[in-house]
Amino acid sequence: MSISPTHNEALAAQLDRAINNKTKPLGSLGVLEALARQIGLIQNTRDIALTKPSILVFAADHGVVAEGISAYPQDVTWQMVENFLARGAAINVFATQNHCELRVIDAGVNHDFGPRDGLTDRKLAHGTRNFANEPAMSRDLCQTALAAGMALASELEGNVVGFGEMGIGNTTAAAALMHKLTGIPVAQCVGAGTGLSADGILHKQRVIEAAVDRHAHATEALDVLATFGGLEIAMMAGAMLKAAELRKILLIDGFIVTSALLVAARMHPAILDYCVFAHCSDENGHKQMLDALGAKPLLNLGLRLGEGTGCALALPLLHAAVNFLNQMATFESAQVSEKSE
Amino acid sequence: MSISPTHNEALAAQLDRAINNKTKPLGSLGVLEALARQIGLIQNTRDIALTKPSILVFAADHGVVAEGISAYPQDVTWQMVENFLARGAAINVFATQNHCELRVIDAGVNHDFGPRDGLTDRKLAHGTRNFANEPAMSRDLCQTALAAGMALASELEGNVVGFGEMGIGNTTAAAALMHKLTGIPVAQCVGAGTGLSADGILHKQRVIEAAVDRHAHATEALDVLATFGGLEIAMMAGAMLKAAELRKILLIDGFIVTSALLVAARMHPAILDYCVFAHCSDENGHKQMLDALGAKPLLNLGLRLGEGTGCALALPLLHAAVNFLNQMATFESAQVSEKSE
Known part of the structure; x- marks a missing residue:
């Protein structure tokens, strides 16, 4: 029995970038953003999915x-x-x-x-x-x-x-x-x-x-x-x-x-x-x-x-x-202006 | 424009009985119980349903x-x-x-x-x-x-x-x-x-x-x-x-x-x-x-x-x-013993 910690700095940064590029104010999905990040780290991938819960x-x-x-x-x-x-x-x-x-x-x-x-x-x-x-x-x-x-x-x-x-x-x-x-x-x-x-x-x-x-x-x-x-x-x-x-x-x-x-x-x-x-x-x-x-x-x-x-x-x-990370448009793909302040 | 208050004592009592007879400790579905009751009062019936949200x-x-x-x-x-x-x-x-x-x-x-x-x-x-x-x-x-x-x-x-x-x-x-x-x-x-x-x-x-x-x-x-x-x-x-x-x-x-x-x-x-x-x-x-x-x-x-x-x-x-009220068994229907204390 051996359980690996999920810590992975490079992947965490990649996930954060993906989350932050979605068409929404930064951090505005609250707990769901932390959850998407955690699921990515557990599954050790940017391409997260839930199968047969x-x-x-x-x-x-x-x-x-x-x-x-x-x-x-x-x-x-x-x-x-x-x-x-x-x-x-x-x-x-x-x-x-x-x-x-x-x-x-x-x-x-x-x-x-x-x-x-x-x-x-x-x-x-x-x-x-x-x-x-x-x-x-x-x-x-x-x-x-x-x-x-x-x-x-x-x-x-x-x-x-x-x-x-x-x-x-x-x-x-x-x-x-x-x-x-x-x-x-x-x-x-x-x-x-x-x-x-x-x-x-x-x-x-x-x-x-x-x-x-x-x-x-x-x-x-x-x-x-x-x-x-x-x-x-x-x-x-x-x-x-x-x-x-x-x-x-x-x-x-x-x-x-x-x-x-x-x-x-x-x-x-x-x-x-x-x-x-x-x-x-x-x-x-x-x-x-x-x-x-x-x-x-x-x-x-x-x-x-x-x-x-x-x-x-x-x-x-x-x-x-999982769905917001996989399905939402990015500022770039949707041609939505970014924060101006 | 006229909005009727949903207050209905008889229906509320009927809803509470139905909720309390379900196979679960009294009150153990918390907020969902209050929600089922509210939906019953809004729809003015014990037979609640959500259609085309x-x-x-x-x-x-x-x-x-x-x-x-x-x-x-x-x-x-x-x-x-x-x-x-x-x-x-x-x-x-x-x-x-x-x-x-x-x-x-x-x-x-x-x-x-x-x-x-x-x-x-x-x-x-x-x-x-x-x-x-x-x-x-x-x-x-x-x-x-x-x-x-x-x-x-x-x-x-x-x-x-x-x-x-x-x-x-x-x-x-x-x-x-x-x-x-x-x-x-x-x-x-x-x-x-x-x-x-x-x-x-x-x-x-x-x-x-x-x-x-x-x-x-x-x-x-x-x-x-x-x-x-x-x-x-x-x-x-x-x-x-x-x-x-x-x-x-x-x-x-x-x-x-x-x-x-x-x-x-x-x-x-x-x-x-x-x-x-x-x-x-x-x-x-x-x-x-x-x-x-x-x-x-x-x-x-x-x-x-x-x-x-x-x-x-x-x-x-x-x-x-809605589903717990409509679909759960009652203590009687499931033949589960009630509280003994």
Whole structure:
């Protein structure tokens, strides 16, 4: 595993010239200009293109739900996977609208689906263990999940991959990862998840704080991931690492997906060059998590749904960045006068 | 002209129930939920739909350019109209990407195009007069422009209309309108436009301040519009009023388009019920102008290009709002368990 930084001064200058020659005031496409430049650097070319974008939705269950940290029962994980397969969830609607392939992966749901059209079976366990008592995964299982994610990313045809997740209890896992990897106090990492009350949030905080005390030895990224993470989070982190190695654009969704990236970035910091941050979630800790990564999200719509919905909604902006660079006229070609001041 | 407020308590409750029954945590689609609700109230139905979205780009010239308030020469107005017709501008690229019809209207460009495919000729003059010396338009001309805009909106087939503009010097006109209609000091209304230096911005401020003193009598909306506005701004305001009367969704772009809405809203405040604010522009005064209208924009991408580009980029979010309400499963239909806490 080796991820190359995208830094390339000559190419960056070439991209900037191309962007600045378009028939528009200098810098007037704002974030889209930075995005076009980043895509050029990722693809290592002036001739940028998006091919076959896809979103991988990883699903798994979490032993920590035994502590009563979620507003919804654990069965909702498999029920929502069924909803994905029946094309009834928000991510189905938004992925279809924006011509994005959707792939649903069972990384460790506590339910037997049997062989099902549209479901990629990579189930490694019927959920993790309860990290309030013991590590969620063994190091071995965690490494197996990372490797399974890498293998999945190797199979992707397209050059843009979005990440999504489903797993009742996974904002608790993500908040614990955030605390361990950024040092931000647990109280600032926890949020309402699918809809906890203020009391529920406080309880969730206490559960994490106690677990963090119990597993104080876990500090290195893989250990932190194994101790507090989930199978969907670990498999996603593996897929992110491989996708970046393959120089794909990584489209990062909300709180849980970003926590997987925190782990991956701790292992291979250059992965961040490949990341486009789809949105800032309304889940309490996400803004600080993004800040910790120096990330500037494209959208800020108060979403807190997960599933990769932010990725699907941000995809048109990636197309816009590519299209303006490829299709707009230049001042010269359109014979438009340049700035006179 | 009569614009009905969209308020309808029974329908709002029905829309909220439909939104809340979708398979997602309550409120988790954030701004998209508010948007679906607003579209339902505008269309006065639970069965919402977007049909044939279009963007009207109004172009005109401004006499006040004689004061040296723009970074680009006046010829850029007609040159950019040519660029629109040749499909080389940013708005062409984004409108095509998002399947949005584009209509370019010559409201008063200082150039003779002759009959041209794709250009709607509603030229009322070769630009306005210099408001540093005299009113930009007579009241009659201004009313003719408003009426021409109303007629254009009456012809639209679709139920979503975005507004865009092109006119060298029109951020100066828009800043003057903003000051007169909101009372915000001129210094906070002016910005760099297409790229003025700090000195250039200060000069622009002084030009507006002197003109405001000269035309202190203009306080009523039509007088303010005639005195400081532009033919594209007046025609756009007329089109907005008629489109709202016809219960269409109005998609509002950046600084200049919002200044036209300021005028329209002063005339008929209920127009605001029909407005979706596409983005917050990087042009200095736009955020305060939106605040003055109580507007919450969908996007915040540092754009300051005009042409209706923000509208085209925001359109996929309108589709997302409509699609989630129409296509997502309910907890009941998908047999997903509801909240347990």
